[in-house]
Amino acid sequence: MIACNNPKLRTLVGIDSSAPSHEALQALSESALAAACEVCLATVVPEPPLYTIDDTSMPWIPQDVFDSRVETENTQLRQLQQKFGETFSSCEISVSKGHAGRGLIEMSERFDADWIVIGSVGHSAFSRILLGSTSDYVANRSTRTCLVHRPVKTDDEPSQGLFSRVVIAISNAESDNALPDWIAALRLVPNCEVHLVHVMETHPEYELHLLKKVAAYMEEVRSAAWKLMESTRPRLEALGMNVKSNLLESPNVGRAVLEYANEHACDLIAVGDQDDSLLEQVMLGSVSRFVVRHATQSVLIVR
Structure with missing residues (x-):
């Protein structure tokens, strides 16, 4: 729960390559709430599956290729930090590896976030039930307040x-x-x-x-x-x-x-x-x- 005497909101914003996650960040940065937010821009890079060949486990892509993707995600987050950072009380970045939903929840705990802001990729409800989604996973499993942001035209x-x-x-x-x-x-x-x-x-x-x-x-x-x-x-x-x-x-x-x-x-x-x-x-x-x-x-x- 947020502290009534604390004007700052520790805010973890989940970022990926989808437009909704960037729209959620944009909306937050343009709101009157922005100056009160201590923000962590967080990305989780899925680790490649392992294959066992002759009792040896190997990732399906070379490690240097995966490391390059992690660095690319870091670069993109730094660009967002540079673009939006001044609108928030503070802004840091974090990149993790593994399952997207679990990773965001773990990062929110390390950051001691008051809430998690995450964009919804817009799957149909039927698809979300069958396939799941990161926003659905985080919203229902996190112990912290969550905002699943969906832009609405009015x-x-x-x-x-x-x-x-x-x-x-x-x-x-x-x-x-x-x-x-x-x-x-x-x-x-x-x-x-x-x-x-x-x-x-x-x-x-x-x-x-x-x-x-x-x-x-x-x-x-x-x-x-x-x-x-x-x-x-x-x-x-x-x-x-x-x-x-x-x-x-x-x-x-x-x-x-x-x-x-x-x-x-x-x-x-x-x-x-x-x-x-x-x-x-x-x-x-x-x-x-x-x-x-x-x-x-x-x-x-x-x-």
């Missing part, structure tokens, strides 16, 4: 705000308490539109007589959900945000959040991590995991 006038219209999904998770702090840390423009959304999960498969029995209980849950959102509202309004609260009902919480964000042309979805175990995430999924995989806009997973 008709709004450009501003110094990193985002112009935000959905905050309130789920009664412990991480919900940190959501307003992160909205403050993002330094959004005054009067930025912020939608507080809580989705009550419905169960249409239940028989009618069972639904009638739980009707009174659901009214209590509905009342508690409103109180939860309204308790968050003052913290956001104190930041100058234009806050709207909405209570939704749906059999699929993640899909309801996405549909709401699309209907209201939001360019950021902020959601607290439910802190499920890895096994629970794989077997059952989670709202944050669903949102990261299926959203077309940027997603901030707060931890």
Whole structure:
């Protein structure tokens, strides 16, 4: 969690050859948030697979060729450091070798990052499920807050705000308490539109007589959900945000959040991590995991 008394944000930005990673860096550098960011530009070079021939393991490309690629990545990062460095509070570079997702997570821990900013390469949700992606891997496995940045074209006038219209999904998770702090840390423009959304999960498969029995209980849950959102509202309004609260009902919480964000042309979805175990995430999924995989806009997973 970010420290309220620390105006600086230690920010690890994942960089690769894809346009989205450079767009994420560009957007961060042009925002009002830039001067508060202590940045590490991080790249992971995948190591070549090894082949065993006569009990001898050999990489599929010569070591000097691989070393040359590592040096090329270093050179490209230095160029980015020179181009963007002055816009940030500080800017350093780091190159690692190995698995891209694991490498970025390990570098974020060494850098003691407050958050990780990573561009999404824009695979379809189906491709991300089948093949995985670095952004999906990092967002769901890191213990740090992650921003998966996806540029969204809007008709709004450009501003110094990193985002112009935000959905905050309130789920009664412990991480919900940190959501307003992160909205403050993002330094959004005054009067930025912020939608507080809580989705009550419905169960249409239940028989009618069972639904009638739980009707009174659901009214209590509905009342508690409103109180939860309204308790968050003052913290956001104190930041100058234009806050709207909405209570939704749906059999699929993640899909309801996405549909709401699309209907209201939001360019950021902020959601607290439910802190499920890895096994629970794989077997059952989670709202944050669903949102990261299926959203077309940027997603901030707060931890």
